[in-house]
Amino acid sequence: MSIHIPILIIISPLLAAFLVLLSRKYKIILATASIITSIVFTLTLSSRVLSGDKVTYHLGGWRGPLGISLVVDELSLFFSLIVLGLGLLVIVYSMPERNYGRTYYFLLLISLSSMIGVIYTADIFNMYVFYELLSLAVYLLIAYPKTGVTLRASFNYLIMGGVGLSFFLLGVGFLYAMTGTLDMFHIAERLPAAFNSSMQMVIMSFVLIATGMGIKIAVFPLHGWLPDAHSMAPSPVSALLSGVTVKIGIYCLIRVVYTVFSTEMFLLISSHNILIVLGVVSLLFGASMALAQKDLKRLLAYSTINQLGIVFIGLGIGTELGLTGALFHVLNHAIMKSTLFFCAGIMIAETGTREVKGLSGFGRQQPAIAFSFVIASLGMIGIPPINGFASKWLICLAAVEAGYTFPVVIILIASTIAAAYYFRVIQVLFGGSLKQGAMPAHEREQVIHRGNLFRSWPIYILAAGCLLLGLLPALGISLVKPAVSLLLFHVVP
């Protein structure tokens, strides 16, 4: 049974998703149990993977380029642990909400399972299929409240995501035409020969795949869908989207750049400079747009664009330190952004308004939640004892080492702007008294009653994670290190 673990990690949430649709009562228990099962399975794999052993599973017994195989290496292990850990917290956080029916948990489990599918698969077309499954589930999760705004946001995302995935598929077609196989490791073996004979086609396929993933990651010129989708979705879904789903795009990009197109090719067509430029632009754009927002969740959504710019700069630098910083920032941003969205969900439910102004006095009413918000937002700005500082520092260090001084200046400027907009929120949180929101009194009573331990504990856990990773950055770096060394000194099996 132990050789089947990689597929069981994917299938257990998937099976639970269908069982959730069939049973009315046990939906939450089923969802939680399946995710915990997946986490346990992943942890049992981790010791094998970290000892340098790649876990490979051939579906249907067809190996190599014939069939689809799953490969769990250090990088995919790192990303799958982020996905599963945050997924569990999102499910726990959405437990108290009564409005979330079976469909909600079904879609949540499908999206989590397909994220793991994207991460583990070694077949590039299978990656596309899983990504499409993930996108469909996410469109529906955004549209879950079925109000006009969410439907519009979801449709907007559907159009842009559809175009992006079409580009991705076209890029896969280019790769298949050049190499005659779909297995990523086999494509990597054959691509250098194709690169020598027709360089422009290799570059074109890279551009297509990078554009497709760029839409999903929402780098600056392709970000149009993100602010609406991330801010209008229900709060747990926003946390999932900003914390995890965007990272799947980053994973795909890393996988494609470092496994399929080798690093030398990447440097030869100098796309790392393009990554840095895109990162800088979306950094500045996200920061300055966030400054202008009045809506709390919209502010957080623009802040996501800002932080992903930092990850892009780290990836573009491409040295060991830069990659460590980038992957560490992926982890940190996942933790911090989901804390912020969880807190924002509670704040909006309690005060009954989405405006930043309406939050005044919340800090006195629920100091613990407000304090967690402060911790995470300090991390976003990059203030020393919190985890965001460590990864930003690493990226700045790597940039200086590699001779890019301009991005460092931009990161510092963007951090200052981030400080401006987060301190505005914090100031409102702790100043003034709680205003009566738009919500009627009896409804508010209910909401506060519902703010029970399932709501608050995920926030405390995540905030503790922020502090822990900030005080002991060596711990976080040791989590990232195996993946980085895989990327830098990768050996094609």
Added chain:
Amino acid sequence: MNPVNISLLVCMIGLYGVMSKNNLIKKIMGLTIMNGSIVLFFISIGYRKGGLAPILEKGTTGGIPTIIVVDPLPQALMLTAIVIGISVTALALALIVKIYSKYKTLDIQQLSKER
């Protein structure tokens, strides 16, 4: 102009439709055109001159076939891609129906004005 180039041209026409049209249904049409062009692209990269459909004759016992057969892998992939395209289109149409019943318009300019 061979089918490979034509499929890329059609793909760009679909992209033009998605970007420039204001009607939501026309946008979805553009997406469908893109999907169809990708199907054409995959099928044409798998084509072999003089190749037949990848279905062997009844009664063969395996081994090396004597006839030239086109590459079956892109065709199998496109079965998947077509079904995914249908799913996206169906979902998009359902969203459009819902949006129309909320706002009574399909024009994206008017939709973006409404709050």
Added chain:
Amino acid sequence: MRSSKIIKTIAQKLFPFIVLFGFYLISHGHLSPGGGFQGGVVLGTAIILLALSHSIEQTEKKFKSRWLNMLEKLGILTLIFLGFLGIFLGYSFLGNFLPLGKPGQIASGGLMLPFNIAIGIKVAAGISAIFYALIKYRGEI
């Protein structure tokens, strides 16, 4: 909405043939062009034809959407179950555990026939469920 007698009669007479063709496509998917998806869509269109030519309410009495939804879940659970059976019988997930049979016969291809049938039923139910949902929607009141 009333449709003419000719359309009603022809749709009714065509219905069994379309269903037969759908089942042919499903069951001969591994021998000739066709397969679960194509056959499933043909089955779905048979139901859609009946609904368009007769009234939707009448068709829904025969093909209840609750049953269609159930069949759909059943199709996918069958697929996953067949995949797991591969694990339990010592192969990998979705591995073929049935004998391959003689090429060209309907019993050849191992798991392909059960897969095709499960997919076909699922797709037929899914297509007609989409149709019901889209056509019965009357907007917000």
Added chain:
Amino acid sequence: MFKEMKKVFFIIIILVMTILFILSVDIEYGNPKNLDVANYYIDQGLHDTGAINLVASIYLGYRAYDTLMETIVLFVAVAGVIFCLRGKR
């Protein structure tokens, strides 16, 4: 005026992209390279999976996992359509 400009701008973008595409594509139509995997499917597909329809032998044999996921995609779409259009909220 603005609308016309936008349209012209889009058309220029599309034309540039098309020309780039067509220049970059280096595929000899009707004579694909790297046929070893395809030839394996053609030669051994019947022996491995027992189906004379090679497309079926790929999408239900070698790549059955894709097919499973694709049915789930269709299921999610159906569930989504029904969810979106169900009743009055």
